[in-house]
Amino acid sequence: MSQVEERLSALGLTVPEVVPPVAAYQPAVVVDNVVYVSGQLPLVGGELPAKGKVGAEVTPEQAYELARQCGLNLVAALKSVVDLDRVTRIAKVGGFVASTPDFTGQPKVINGASELLSEAFADAGTHARSAVGVPVLPLDTPVEVDLIAHL
Numbered sequence: 001m002s003q004v005e006e007r008l009s010a011l012g013l014t015v016p017e018v019v020p021p022v023a024a025y026q027p028a029v030v031v032d033n034v035v036y037v038s039g040q041l042p043l044v045g046g047e048l049p050a051k052g053k054v055g056a057e058v059t060p061e062q063a064y065e066l067a068r069q070c071g072l073n074l075v076a077a078l079k080s081v082v083d084l085d086r087v088t089r090i091a092k093v094g095g096f097v098a099s100t101p102d103f104t105g106q107p108k109v110i111n112g113a114s115e116l117l118s119e120a121f122a123d124a125g126t127h128a129r130s131a132v133g134v135p136v137l138p139l140d141t142p143v144e145v146d147l148i149a150h151l
Contacts, residue, residue: 090147
């Protein structure tokens with residue numbers, strides 16, 4: 001078990017199986033010493049726990065938890081292509097929140113993923129980030145998160 005998985009286990013979490021792609025892409029690709037992880041949805045057992053827009057059908061608190069699940073799915077995608085202990089830095093996280101036009105709490109929602117990555121990778125999990133509100137995401141998911149990691 002990697003140190004990352006041990007840290008997650010201490011939080012009562014386990015790394016799930018990598019989520020199969022829902023279109024024509026790979027969950028993660030390694031180029032030289034960089035891993036590009038495709039946008040991950042908060043799928044659990046192949047299902048979305050919630051659908052809709054943050055600020056309407058989904059509360060900010062629910063969206064935070066969905067972003068946290070996206071974070072776990074990012075770790076799973078990383079694990080599918082590299083030993084997690086080889087990750088020296090989570091460099092960049094991109095967060096997308098399907099939200100109502102008046103919702104402005106996207107950064108707090110994406111904290112769910114950012115905080116999970118910091119807990120999992122310790123200092124190497126601290127990263128640059130974007131948190132963007134969008135009108136719609138695939139499968140009507142409220143949240144999608146991607147990342148770039150260095151080895």
